[in-house]
Amino acid sequence: DSGVTQTPKHLITATGQRVTLRCSPRSGDLSVYWYQQSLDQGLQFLIQYYNGEERAKGNILERFSAQQFPDLHSELNLSSLELGDSALYFCASSPDREVAYEQYFGPGTRLTVT
Amino acid sequence: GEDVEQSLFLSVREGDSSVINCTYTDSSSTYLYWYKQEPGAGLQLLTYIFSNMDMKQDQRLTVLLNKKDKHLSLRIADTQTGDSAIYFCAESPYTGGGNKLTFGTGTQLKVEL
Numbered sequence: 001d002s003g004v005t006q007t008p009k010h011l012i013t014a015t016g017q018r019v020t021l022r023c024s025p026r027s028g029d030l031s032v033y034w035y036q037q038s039l040d041q042g043l044q045f046l047i048q049y050y051n052g053e054e055r056a057k058g059n060i061l062e063r064f065s066a067q068q069f070p071d072l073h074s075e076l077n078l079s080s081l082e083l084g085d086s087a088l089y090f091c092a093s094s095p096d097r098e099v100a101y102e103q104y105f106g107p108g109t110r111l112t113v114t
Numbered sequence: 115g116e117d118v119e120q121s122l123f124l125s126v127r128e129g130d131s132s133v134i135n136c137t138y139t140d141s142s143s144t145y146l147y148w149y150k151q152e153p154g155a156g157l158q159l160l161t162y163i164f165s166n167m168d169m170k171q172d173q174r175l176t177v178l179l180n181k182k183d184k185h186l187s188l189r190i191a192d193t194q195t196g197d198s199a200i201y202f203c204a205e206s207p208y209t210g211g212g213n214k215l216t217f218g219t220g221t222q223l224k225v226e227l
Contacts, residue, residue, distance in 0.1 A: 002156065033214065043157075043202065043217035056214050090156060094213075101145055101164075101206075103215060105157040 003027065004106035006091050012112045018079040021109045025072055025093030031055070032074040033094070033103060034066055038087035049074055081113045118218035120203055125224045132190040134221045136203030139184065146179060147204040147215065148188045157202065160188070190223075198225045 003026035013019055025032050034046040045058035049068035060066075063081075068074045078085060088110050092103040117139040126132045138146070147162040163170045163177045163186075170177045176189040190197055200222050204215040 002158070004156075035215075042219050045214040045216070048214060058214055092157075101162060101213075102159055103213075104159060105149075107156040 002104040002106065004091060004093050004104050006089075006106035006109050008109060009107065010110045010112070012114065013081060014114055015081055015083060017081050017113075018077065019081065019111065021076040021078070021089050021091075021111075023074045023076070023091030023093075023106060025074070025091075026104055029093035029095055029104075030072065031094040032068055032072070033092040034060075034074070034076050035090040035092065035105075036087045037090060037108070038084075041087075043090075046076070078111070083113050086111055086113045118203055118205055118216055120201075120218035120221045122219065123222050123224070125226060126193050128193060128195060128225055128227050130193055132188075132193045132197065132223055132225075134188045134190075134201050134203075134223065136186040136188075136218055137184055138186065138203070138205045138216075138218075140205055140207045140216070141184070142207045145206040145213070146177075146186050147202075147206070148175075148177065149202040149204060149217075151200045151202065151220070153199075160201075193223075193225050195225045195227070198223055 005024045007022045030051045033048045037043045046060040048056040052068050066076045088108045090108045092105045094103045120136045148160040149157040174191045178187045200220040202220045203218040206213040
């Protein structure tokens with residue numbers, strides 16, 4: 001158990017809908033990262049937040065957005081969902097440093113878009 | 115740009131050593147990682163190495179880094195059936211604004227009795 005929690009574990013929704021994935025980092029970790037794992041794209045970095053502020057952005061679609069709240073939990077919002085958005089979404093957190101060496105991953109949220 | 119490559123499959127017998135290889139392209143990489151993913155589970159950080167190191171050993175795991183060839187390997191000694199999983203190599207090019215991980219495709223390790 002990495003100490004990173006993600007909810008829900010599974011999510012099934014229809015095309016065009018909007019969903020919110022939630023992540024709670026390890027106690028004391030200020031950085032939260034979101035990754036997408038799909039069969040065709042592999043594991044891809046989406047976005048990073050550090051202490052409430054966006055820190056780095058990867059291959060995140062404009063339909064997707066994220067935020068980190070004062071209690072440090074983070075939410076990833078996916079809207080206008082398409083079949084191709086079906087994937088495993090991982091959250092990771094890293095220790096209380098701006099440049100952190102270890103990222104600890106949550107168990108993931110499996111999103112199925114039908 | 116960043117690109118990390120791994121072979122897709124490796125099959126070994128229980129008790130043998132496994133060697134999983136990875137090549138990367140980003141010369142500014144500062145940290146290189148190995149993660150393990152078991153079926154239906156998240157990614158477990160196994161070990162990482164700083165780019166000024168050649169080797170790191172942690173119990174049954176040995177990481178070798180050839181910076182000149184941009185080649186990273188993970189050796190698992192006395193491989194057990196519980197080691198069956200997908201192993202991901204990842205790099206982190208320090209940019210001063212975070213350390214996103216770029217992952218390889220993953221190597222599926224199958225341990226046979």
